[in-house]
Amino acid sequence: MSTSTAERAPRSRSPFARRTPDDGPRARFSQLLPFLLEHKRALAVVIALSILGAGASLGQPLLVSQVITVVENGDPLGWIVWALIGLVVLSGLVNGFQHYLLQRTGTSVVLSARRQLVRRMLRLPIAEFDMRRTGDLVSRVGSDTTLLYAVITQGLVDAVGGVLVFVGALIAMALIDPVLLGLTVLVVAVAVVTVVLISGRLRAASRRQQEKVGDLAASVERVIGAIRTVRAANATDREIAAVEKDAQGAWTAGVAVAKISALVVPISFIALQVSFLVVLGVGGYRVASGAIxxxxxxxxxxxxxxxxxxLGQAFGAINSVNQALGALGRIQEIVDLPSEGQDDRALAPLVALPAAGASTPGTPAIEFDDVVFAYDERSTRGASDDQDPVEEHIETGVLHGVSFVAERGRRTAIVGPSGAGKSTVLALIERFYDPQGGAVRFAGVDVRSLDRTELRSQIGYVEQDAPVLAGSIRQNLLLGSPTASDDDCVRVLQAVNLGEVLSRSADGLDAPVGEDGVMLSGGERQRLAIARALLAAPPVLLLDESTSSLDGVNEQMMREAIDAVAEDRTLVVIAHRLSTVVDSDRIVVLDHGRVVGIGTHSELVSTVTLYRDLAKHQLLV
Structure with missing residues (x-):
């Protein structure tokens, strides 16, 4: 029996929904500093090299002036030429080493940003993943963090040395001729003010570009993830058109950034040319008059x-920083989100998890006490070609006053029609979500008072879609039991009738399973997921329609394997077939988020009409 979208937190934002540059928090320069200060030693060396390079550069015009003077007087050049050559060589060596350090530090900054982002992203509440697009999250880790690299390598730190050269040159020019300096500063000031005015638009345009790149990544991920369905439906051309639409959007946003940033280049060029012409004209006049x-x-x-x-470096730094701040806003949007367990202590004091053997069979293991739950759905309305979207929150009710008990050492089956809320029950036990009303208790303790890591260490969970991670069979099995031996892995594979998979390849346990387990059949993926749970052998097993993709022979072997590990363990099973239900110690019947019956198979057949109808159709709904 399939689960409707009402049972799962819906992904409300369409992959093609329009977003605005202001659709998220704007990063501040102060938020960029921690990424830089983390590498302060390397940056200190770079700054020292910048100072040394600036001194070497500033000394060259002074020596050139000495050379001209010596030549005019007919004196021998002597040490001046060698000093000038030495400064040129020193400047080149310093710049080369500085360039290497900047490249290395820039790469390190990107690594730090990616580490921070991944650590937070993988600890986000499940609800955040329900409401966000995978491709967009991937884009933040890849594309957005890369823009931080440009801050180091193309502007900010390099501009420190540039500032020293700028100030040194300014002082030297003031000593040579204040009049020429005044005219030069006037031209440069106009260019600086213009660039500063442009930079505000650049940050917004850069953020919009990163949003569009995220849309493109999400669109590509969506199509590739369902490529077989797309091909089978002859929808390849339509999906190509859809992806190209997002690619066009990213291109348009990129062109907008290019147009704004390109204004800086002619401004720098014009400032240089005008300053040069002014100095050449007025300076020639002052030389003729004998002033200099x-x-x-x-x-x-x-x-x-x-x-x-x-000055050009400073303009480039403004460009780089503003583009980086646009991307950093998207990074900070994720980093600033609360992690899954961040607010646990605000709910209730954490207490120690009861030991697995602390309760005797028949005592309550899991209790639902008048549980009310609704998914918080982010809905985007008003998204059209000429109207920006408005995001609103809508609560989608799933469970309404659900109460039942799953006893220790017993098997509890949950049945009901599609959309009844069955998968949501398991999600609440795992604390993927917390109820808005009532309580879910584990061994008599409200799960909101338990550390999630400790709670989940006591629970084995086999999801409805039986996900298999890209990698090897071994990596999938060891996901929840990293210390298990090869013999243990082979044992559980044989228990679920997957022994033949090992013989297909000489790699054995190291045989690859492909992206999303594509090299395995649907039933094999499901059995591998169950083997992973059985290997951990936790006190509680949650099985979400775990035999739905199996034929009769494999289902029987699966039931025997589960029965073998189920002794003295609590099983909560979302039932797909009648054979699973009749063996259960207790059956909970759900309908539209409400419990309509609890009992054994024989009791429910005679008392609950819905259950009788489901049993009549072998529960295949």
């Missing part, structure tokens, strides 16, 4: 170029 010498004018022009160069 030719050597001073040449030196001033060289300093002018040195001043304009770091």
């Amino acid at each position: 010498t030719v050597a001073s004018l040449v030196s001033f022009i060289l300093f002018l170029f040195m001043m304009i160069m770091p």
